[in-house]
Amino acid sequence: MASSSRLAIADTTEAIPAISTADLHKHYGGLEVLKGIDFHANDGEVVAILGASGSGKSTFLRCLNLLELPSAGRLHIFGEEVKLRPGDANLRIADRKQIDRLRTQVAMVFQNFCLWSHMSVLDNLMEAPVHVQRRGRAEVRDEAETVLKRVGLLERANAYPAQLSGGQQQRAAIARALVMKPRVLLFDEPTSALDPELVGEVLKVMRDLAAEGRTMLIVTHEMAFARDVSSRILFLEKGRIEAEGSPQQLFGGGVNERFDQFISRFSQG
Amino acid sequence: MNLGIIELLGFGSQGWGGPLLKAAGVTLAAASCGFFLGSLLGICGASLKLARAGVLRTIGHFYTTVFRGVPEILVVYLFYFGGSVVLTNAMNSGGFPGFYSLPAFAIGVIAVGVVSGAYQTEAFRSAFLRLDRGQIEAGTACGMSKLLLLRRIIAPQTLRVALPALGNIWQSVLKETSLLSVIGLTELLRQAGTAAGSTRQPLLFYGAAAVMFLIIGRITGLILTRMENHLAKPWRR
Amino acid sequence: MDWPFLLDVFHQLLSGLPLTLQLAALSLSVGFVLAVLVAAAVGSPFPPLRWVARAHVELFRGTPLLVQIFLIYYGLGQITPLRQSFLWPFLREPYWCAILALALNTSAYTAEIIRGAVQAVPAGEVEAARACGMSGFMLRRRIIWPIALRQGLPVYGSEAILMIKATSLASIITLTEVTGIAYKLISSTYRVLEIFVVTGAIYLTLTFLLSSALSLAERRLHAHHKPS
Numbered sequence: 199m200a201s202s203s204r205l206a207i208a209d210t211t212e213a214i215p216a217i218s219t220a221d222l223h224k225h226y227g228g229l230e231v232l233k234g235i236d237f238h239a240n241d242g243e244v245v246a247i248l249g250a251s252g253s254g255k256s257t258f259l260r261c262l263n264l265l266e267l268p269s270a271g272r273l274h275i276f277g278e279e280v281k282l283r284p285g286d287a288n289l290r291i292a293d294r295k296q297i298d299r300l301r302t303q304v305a306m307v308f309q310n311f312c313l314w315s316h317m318s319v320l321d322n323l324m325e326a327p328v329h330v331q332r333r334g335r336a337e338v339r340d341e342a343e344t345v346l347k348r349v350g351l352l353e354r355a356n357a358y359p360a361q362l363s364g365g366q367q368q369r370a371a372i373a374r375a376l377v378m379k380p381r382v383l384l385f386d387e388p389t390s391a392l393d394p395e396l397v398g399e400v401l402k403v404m405r406d407l408a409a410e411g412r413t414m415l416i417v418t419h420e421m422a423f424a425r426d427v428s429s430r431i432l433f434l435e436k437g438r439i440e441a442e443g444s445p446q447q448l449f450g451g452g453v454n455e456r457f458d459q460f461i462s463r464f465s466q467g
Numbered sequence: 468m469n470l471g472i473i474e475l476l477g478f479g480s481q482g483w484g485g486p487l488l489k490a491a492g493v494t495l496a497a498a499s500c501g502f503f504l505g506s507l508l509g510i511c512g513a514s515l516k517l518a519r520a521g522v523l524r525t526i527g528h529f530y531t532t533v534f535r536g537v538p539e540i541l542v543v544y545l546f547y548f549g550g551s552v553v554l555t556n557a558m559n560s561g562g563f564p565g566f567y568s569l570p571a572f573a574i575g576v577i578a579v580g581v582v583s584g585a586y587q588t589e590a591f592r593s594a595f596l597r598l599d600r601g602q603i604e605a606g607t608a609c610g611m612s613k614l615l616l617l618r619r620i621i622a623p624q625t626l627r628v629a630l631p632a633l634g635n636i637w638q639s640v641l642k643e644t645s646l647l648s649v650i651g652l653t654e655l656l657r658q659a660g661t662a663a664g665s666t667r668q669p670l671l672f673y674g675a676a677a678v679m680f681l682i683i684g685r686i687t688g689l690i691l692t693r694m695e696n697h698l699a700k701p702w703r704r
Numbered sequence: 705m706d707w708p709f710l711l712d713v714f715h716q717l718l719s720g721l722p723l724t725l726q727l728a729a730l731s732l733s734v735g736f737v738l739a740v741l742v743a744a745a746v747g748s749p750f751p752p753l754r755w756v757a758r759a760h761v762e763l764f765r766g767t768p769l770l771v772q773i774f775l776i777y778y779g780l781g782q783i784t785p786l787r788q789s790f791l792w793p794f795l796r797e798p799y800w801c802a803i804l805a806l807a808l809n810t811s812a813y814t815a816e817i818i819r820g821a822v823q824a825v826p827a828g829e830v831e832a833a834r835a836c837g838m839s840g841f842m843l844r845r846r847i848i849w850p851i852a853l854r855q856g857l858p859v860y861g862s863e864a865i866l867m868i869k870a871t872s873l874a875s876i877i878t879l880t881e882v883t884g885i886a887y888k889l890i891s892s893t894y895r896v897l898e899i900f901v902v903t904g905a906i907y908l909t910l911t912f913l914l915s916s917a918l919s920l921a922e923r924r925l926h927a928h929h930k931p932s
């Protein structure tokens with residue numbers, strides 16, 4: 199029933215997808231949160247992941263960065279299979295080095311920013327490139343300053359996170375992800391913790407990133423943003439992909455009843 | 468006998484100033500070494516108490532319960548007499564008859580270190596538990612290894628949070644070193660006792676020891692507050 | 705395991721328990737009364753009183769208890785008027801010296817606990833009481849002290865536990881309470897670990913009983929926070 203309404207995306211390109219999952223499962227104890235997700239995102243795609251609270255959006259995103267280990271299924275990142283081995287409840291990491299390397303390519307932006315509070319903004323940006331990717335300090339610093347300038351925070355480079363507004367913190371967190379030169383950006387409700395008047399500045403940064411052709415997976419409740427910016431919508435319900443398609447198709451209505459119901463709640467609210 | 472206070476506490480041939488100052492150095496050295504040993508034990512203890520394995524947690528719990536619940540002086544006796552029993556047995560069975568004991572300074576540092584380690588375990592543990600999980604997760608998400616995460620994120624933040632509690636523990640350690648006078652370490656209190664005995668001026672010399680403890684506590688306290696303020700800088704608006 | 709020996713040690717140590725308990729109970733109660741006075745003096749509008757109280761707190765918190773014990777036990781005899789006063793028969797005794805030192809020591813810590821607990825009373829609740837027309841003693845008795853008691857009790861509990869441990873220092877001025885007996889046993893038998901274990905068990909039992917009693921009291925005081 200779920201697959202009937204799934205719309206095939208034109209697979210014209212034979213290119214390797216940026217990220218793909220096959221039959222991804224995740225359960226916590228007896229609770230099955232992801233019930234077999236088959237998904238792929240091509241390079242340059244902006245995928246908005248929508249769904250009701252508790253539908254498994256965050257869990258799915260966190261599995262892509264291996265912050266959560268799936269219970270079953272396979273995960274490829276740019277054609278490279280993430281090495282997992284069977285474990286008790288969840289799969290286990292088979293190759294730490296591989297995971298740590300892939301994580302720098304699949305950067306994550308969190309709802310609560312999660313900037314390191316004991317470091318200045320600049321140090322936050324330089325931390326992973328210098329210590330994980332082992333790039334040269336000077337090069338990283340230049341890169342960090344370029345990125346900070348992009349998100350409009352260059353003059354706050356030496357401030358500590360506690361001294362920034364929420365919107366500034368989230369822009370700094372996006373910058374922190376960008377300096378790693380990731381090939382995919384994951385966003386988990388990046389504006390949900392922000393005061394309404396600060397949402398715009400963060401969305402603007404994300405719009406610019408989308409416009410320059412970055413691969414992004416965005417969990418969001420900002421429907422207008424999802425409709426305007428994404429190239430594809432992924433609608434999750436109860437741990438399954440309930441509907442999938444271009445924003446024009448899905449937001450046009452009539453494709454999937456559940457999705458229409460979900461949307462109507464937002465347009466009313 | 469009729470020397471004035473100045474002469475008694477001075478640095479002349481009749482004065483006790485020199486020995487007292489030296490003893491203050493011993494107090495400070497014993498306290499510092501004991502506190503440092505306690506920090507190592509505290510980090511180990513906190514790791515045990517935070518471990519996933521139940522056995523390790525039990526060991527950690529046992530350590531803190533015993534050494535925070537038993538009088539410090541008893542712990543000093545344990546290591547003082549216990550140390551000499553172990554050493555004497557080892558020497559005797561190795562063909563060296565006689566009675567042996569470890570130097571009082573070493574015993575004192577171990578005793579003070581083990582006790583303060585139990586308190587520092589709690590300080591480190593509760594500081595760790597108060598860390599923001601999200602920041603650790605953000606590190607993981609950037610591909611940091613466990614060790615790197617520990618070194619760059621967890622350790623500095625835990626230290627910052629634990630520092631006020633560690634400052635209090637340092638003050639107790641400093642005062643606890645006075646117990647080492649009973650096992651013959653010539654620290655401040657014992658030196659004051661010697662002076663009091665030979666001059667029959669207990670009020671003066673124990674008073675002097677008290678003042679010196681106050682001064683050492685004050686100065687080291689100020690240094691620690693400085694450190695605290697320095698480390699807290701990122702969290703001020 | 706040499707059970708007969710352990711049992712023998714246990715019996716001998718128990719004979720020191722009454723003294724340990726006396727020292728703890730007396731010094732805690734005297735210390736508490738002193739602490740209330742000191743805390744009141746710290747908050748008094750009369751500066752010299754404030755200074756004396758602050759000095760008391762600084763002095764007894766900033767120096768080792770053993771130094772305080774020696775100052776009292778060996779030092780007071782040097783003060784001639786004191787030697788001639790009616791107090792001397794008491795102050796000559798190690799027992800009363802220990803109690804005096806322990807009480808003064810705990811009074812300084814407890815005064816700080818009291819001060820902290822009163823300061824932690826939410827200003828809003830005090831204002832609400834003032835708005836109802838309460839003031840002075842009634843405000844204190846009906847609002848401030850009950851709230852402060854709930855806040856201060858857990859901290860005071862740890863102080864009381866520290867005091868039980870601190871009574872062990874009385875053994876250094878010849879009192880044969882539990883630790884004094886343990887010391888004699890250790891230095892005569894050199895069976896260090898066994899005696900440490902038994903002595904430690906006695907102190908752990910005491911502190912366990914005390915903290916259980918305190919958490920019971922706490923639960924009673926906080927009964928109104930429980931959902932009915």
Ligand SMILES: Nc1ncnc2c1ncn2[C@@H]1O[C@H](COP(=O)(O)OP(=O)(O)OP(=O)(O)O)[C@@H](O)[C@H]1O
Binds near residue numbers: 249251
């Ligand atoms: N660590 C965990 N342990 C147990 N259950 C969990 C855990 N994390 C998530 N869950 C459960 O998994 C389900 C999906 O959670 P998830 O956070 O993925 O939802 P979501 O779609 O992101 O929702 P929201 O919009 O509220 O963020 C929920 O029922 C949640 O209670």
Ligand SMILES: [Mg+2]
Binds near residue numbers: 257
């Ligand atoms: Mg979520």
